[in-house]
Amino acid sequence: MAFFPHRMGSLEVICGSMFSGKSEELIRRLRLARIAHQRVQVFKPALDTRYGDEELVSHSDFRISARNVRSASEILHVVHDLTDVVGIDEVQFFDDDIVRVATKLANQGKRIVAAGLDQDYRGQPFGPTPRLMAVAEYVTKLLAVCAVCGDPANRSQRLSGGAALVELGASDGYEARCRRHFEPEDDRQLELLAERERALKGPRKAREPLAPSGDLP
Ligand SMILES: [Zn+2]
Secondary structure (H helix, E strand, O other): OOOOOOOOOEEEEEEEOOOOOHHHHHHHHHHHHHHOOOOEEEEEEOOOOEOEOOEEEOOOOOEEEOEEEOOHHHHHHHOOOOOOEEEEOOHHHOOOHHHHHHHHHHHOOOEEEEEEEOEOOOOOEOOOHHHHHHHOOEEEEEOEEOOOOOOEEOEEEEOOOOOOOOOOOOHHHEEEEOOOOOOOOOHHHHHHHHHHHHHHHOOOOOOOOOOOOOOOO
């Protein structure tokens, strides 16, 4: 494992599909920091209400206390000057401002450990995770096991419908799949998603014809 020089801040990203053990790995690193008498604060987005408000719990029931925050900037307001290590779980649900916040805290000399999904159920980069990976010193990509063939898996296959990119607390509706067995959403689900994106962006101008027709006889 990497050596972390004292007093130099850093950013670590732990990412992967569902069931890849991201939360376990995050909690493991934070517990080690506590054993080393470092001051640790842990955050998660407030929408994650899977197992109560003040704890971070992995699927295999590892636990550490965590504070729910409604925005990335809220973390800046509640991180103590003396805190050595800042843990952030479910980082994909923050907006891109989390990149600024994590960078600012790392620049202050803190060690930031962020865990989250790197891909959504469509196999697309998820939220701010890719940008965090780009600016991090250390990136750990964890693999799950494909539910179909048992090979290493890095995709989250959704088994039931729904509009949310990943429905929290609905891990029953997902399984890990390898590249070969991952089946992207069917056309209707993609259509619904496109409709929702159009509604968010407002009406679009009609497209210009691809080629001018006036030159032709
Ligand atoms: Zn497979």
